[in-house]
Amino acid sequence: xxxxxxxxxxxxRDYLCLTIGETVSTIGGAAASFALPLIVLxxxxxxxxxxxxxxxxxxxxxxxxxxxxxxxxxxSRRAAMLVGQVTRWVTWSMLAILVTLGWFDVAALAALSLxxxxxxxxxxxxxAGALKTLVRQEQLPTAVAVIEGRGAAADLAGAPLGAxxxxxxxxxxxxxxxxSFAVAIIGIALIRTPLARPDAARPEVYRxxxxxxxxxxxxxxxxxxxxxxxxxxxxxxxxxxFAMIVILQxxxxxxxxxxxxxxxxxxxLLAGSLLAPHLVARMTIGRLASTSVCLTVATMxxxxxxxxxxxxxxxxxxxxxxxxxASNAATVSDLAVVTPAHLQGRVFAADELAxxxxxxxxxxxxxxxxxNAGSSPTLASLTAVVAVAAGxxxxxxxxxxxxxxxxxxxx
Numbered sequence: 001x002x003x004x005x006x007x008x009x010x011x012x013r014d015y016l017c018l019t020i021g022e023t024v025s026t027i028g029g030a031a032a033s034f035a036l037p038l039i040v041l042x043x044x045x046x047x048x049x050x051x052x053x054x055x056x057x058x059x060x061x062x063x064x065x066x067x068x069x070x071x072x073x074x075x076s077r078r079a080a081m082l083v084g085q086v087t088r089w090v091t092w093s094m095l096a097i098l099v100t101l102g103w104f105d106v107a108a109l110a111a112l113s114l115x116x117x118x119x120x121x122x123x124x125x126x127x128a129g130a131l132k133t134l135v136r137q138e139q140l141p142t143a144v145a146v147i148e149g150r151g152a153a154a155d156l157a158g159a160p161l162g163a164x165x166x167x168x169x170x171x172x173x174x175x176x177x178x179x180s181f182a183v184a185i186i187g188i189a190l191i192r193t194p195l196a197r198p199d200a201a202r203p204e205v206y207r208x209x210x211x212x213x214x215x216x217x218x219x220x221x222x223x224x225x226x227x228x229x230x231x232x233x234x235x236x237x238x239x240x241x242f243a244m245i246v247i248l249q250x251x252x253x254x255x256x257x258x259x260x261x262x263x264x265x266x267x268x269l270l271a272g273s274l275l276a277p278h279l280v281a282r283m284t285i286g287r288l289a290s291t292s293v294c295l296t297v298a299t300m301x302x303x304x305x306x307x308x309x310x311x312x313x314x315x316x317x318x319x320x321x322x323x324x325x326a327s328n329a330a331t332v333s334d335l336a337v338v339t340p341a342h343l344q345g346r347v348f349a350a351d352e353l354a355x356x357x358x359x360x361x362x363x364x365x366x367x368x369x370x371x372n373a374g375s376s377p378t379l380a381s382l383t384a385v386v387a388v389a390a391g392x393x394x395x396x397x398x399x400x401x402x403x404x405x406x407x408x409x410x411x
Contacts, residue, residue, distance in 0.1 A: 025088075028177040039099060056114040058360050060118040061120050065356075068121050072129055072349070073129075132341065141405055149269070214354070222401070225396040231358060236362065240303075243375075243382065244379065268322050283330075300320075334405055
């Protein structure tokens with residue numbers, strides 16, 4: 001546990017070193033992720049090539065989750081975070097060099113994007129395990145809410161920043177992102193709290209390591225329901241967002257208007273991250289999780305009805321994003337509290353893999369449905385998927401019985 005963890009989070013040196021560095025790299029990453037497909041499109045005039053490079057990072061992230069839990073639990077979490085961030089710095093620096101010099105090859109860019117996505121999985125898994133060491137149990141919801149807040153800030157600032165940097169020079173967003181990872185590396189290096197491998201942790205065969213994470217989740221019946229629900233939400237909501245953007249672009253809405261939708265989500269998430277500690281303190285974990293998914297269903301339904309009225313869609317996106325940070329803070333903190341330290345890397349990796357593995361296929365499905373089934377059936381079908389996710393939580397007695405986070409006993 002951190003030596004200065006008796007202080008509020010904003011006065012804890014090690015927590016601030018980690019958080020400030022990662023906030024900078026998250027915003028830089030959001031700008032570069034927005035810009036990279038546009039750079040590929042500008043250089044190849046192929047939307048398919050842009051999609052290949054963008055999807056490669058997601059596939060790398062999901063594939064690596066099968067392995068990184070074992071690495072994190074079997075080694076120093078500081079070392080794992082440093083390896084992840086250094087790898088991200090190297091891959092994005094190489095991407096910037098290739099674009100700057102005009103040595104352009106789609107396969108090379110996709111391979112670098114794949115490696116960067118894998119490194120992101122390693123870093124995120126190690127960071128989740130490190131938080132429990134750096135902060136006290138009662139501070140975990142606020143710490144996780146800060147992570148949600150930095151994601152919201154990245155959603156809010158990333159696309160406009162990426163667009164601005166692109167207007168100045170094509171490779172500039174990539175260079176800025178590489179620099180942001182250097183800041184994050186310095187932040188991790190300055191942490192004084194020991195983040196060594198947990199005493200009970202021993203490396204395993206990777207198949208057995210991943211199975212250990214899934215076995216633990218399967219044994220936690222409430223979390224199993226939450227994982228199933230979140231997997232359906234991630235599939236349906238990401239596909240819905242992609243379909244909505246394609247529909248708006250096809251209907252000749254201006255690009256600046258379409259770019260407001262991620263910003264609207266960022267505003268809602270940022271406001272929600274400020275509310276999260278208060279909601280987590282007052283509501284049970286089960287009620288927060290169920291309320292968040294139900295609000296998402298209501299938002300998607302409203303967008304279905306208001307697809308020709310962009311201002312109403314923007315308002316719905318803001319409102320629909322408000323509860324997500326509190327729900328995520330409660331469920332992630334609960335999982336961190338009840339999971340033994342030597343299993344945390346494998347359990348968090350299994351959770352991330354289970355809830356994210358269907359996302360790329362959802363996006364592909366959404367594109368096919370928009371082309372072949374039309375706008376309304378596509379959006380309605382994806383809304384129905386998230387409605388099923390709400391039903392999973394509402395029908396689970398184990399989820400309903402989850403207490404407030406303050407009442408959860410630490411493993």
